[in-house]
Amino acid sequence: MSNEKRKKASRVQGGWAAPSITNVRSDRDKPKMPIGPAWFGKNIDNPTINEKHVYEKPADEEIVQKPPDIIIKKQGIHDLSLEPSGVSRIRYFPHFLDESESGTLFTELFHECPWHQRSDLKNGVSYIQPRLTAWFGDLPYSYSGQKLDPNTKWLPCLVTLKDHLEEVTGLKFNSLLANLYRDNHDSVDWHSDDEPELRKNPTIASLSFGDSRNFELRKKPPPEHANDFTNRQLVRLTLDAGSLLIMEGSVQDDWQHRVPKEYHDRGPRINLTFRVIYPDS
Template sequence: MQKEVLIKNDGEVILYPFLFSSTESDQLFLDLNDSVKWKQDIIHLFGKTMPLPRLTAWYGDEGKSYTYSGIEQHPEPWNSTLKSIKSKVEEISEVTFNSVLINLYRDGKDSVSWHSDDEPELGKNPIIASVSFGATRRFSLKHKISKKDKVDIDLPNGSLLLMKGETQHYWQHQIPKNYKLLDRRINLTFRVIKPV
């Protein structure tokens, strides 16, 4: 399977641009769009309360709750579509995931700002497997110490991005806004929640 190593210092980031075929990806996008229990979370930032600029959902094994940016997530049970995607991702990554955060970017105004997936319940060196369906979106990474180290990559329909090793210690990532984009994107980030 085609793959591209994007980062190999202070972590490892690998892109598999064609994990799912175009036909599979289009169908999975429709299935997820219709079946996932989407919600609009509220975030507290710099003393202000505002809606998160995307819709989200949290699915996983029973008891695998997760908190980020002050938002506590309790899992919905896996459905058949998520199980089939999870199985294919686990085959490539050689990791058994117990949860997934799903984001729906309704258009280019929806985004996620610079952050690292470094919450305590993810463990010391978490492996994050990110699958994208729908509109192609720009994904950016920047090194926390060496500011000149930056990677920008487009994540196409049906792609898998694996972040491994010390990536979350040394790198931040974001999905920037793109006001020209009108189409929807669904992103699934598979994770392993561990006891804290």
């Protein structure tokens, strides 16, 4: 075999071999970009335009930095913001109920609450809620395009819990929305509890049972940037069994909250939100 033929044969047979000093590919050997269909190019509408776009910061545009997330672990009072609407305050007590009490209550509520899977109505479209709910109260409650009928059949354990909560906090509640998150796929999306029947600056007391879930709050944008939540302040907490979280002041005016879906397994969790509903709204 001539030298030239030997070189060619070794290139074909050794094409897949690990590169060695004698097997280094030159630029000439690299696959060439094929000439593709029009949509393959950078500007698919006009492939003849090949301008390089250079980003220039607009002179008068304010670049807003996202404030670092706040992670709340310490029990007590946390003021989230102070706006003309007032102070947004949460009170967090991770061990409001002890483990055995919250465990017993979880089992009772899981079996005894009249759970239903309801639907939200958004822009005329109905979506099945990714959780179960139950409502207790003398008055109906309307939220997310649905109406929960009055239900005066409070479970005895709920009356005891309400009394205990009222004694400790000095607050009075007349209704309760219960949520059952069956697993990590269940959630409640960003929202504020700002329905007219809760009136302005409602105080909402939220008790958790069962598995832990993350709870997040995000600051609402100013009216001129309505619905643009880019770079908004985020506050995160873990709500474990037996924890109490109270939202008060301007929290519902200035913040939204949610319990996001999670990507690792979670067992069932029950959340009770005690509220005051006003009849004349």
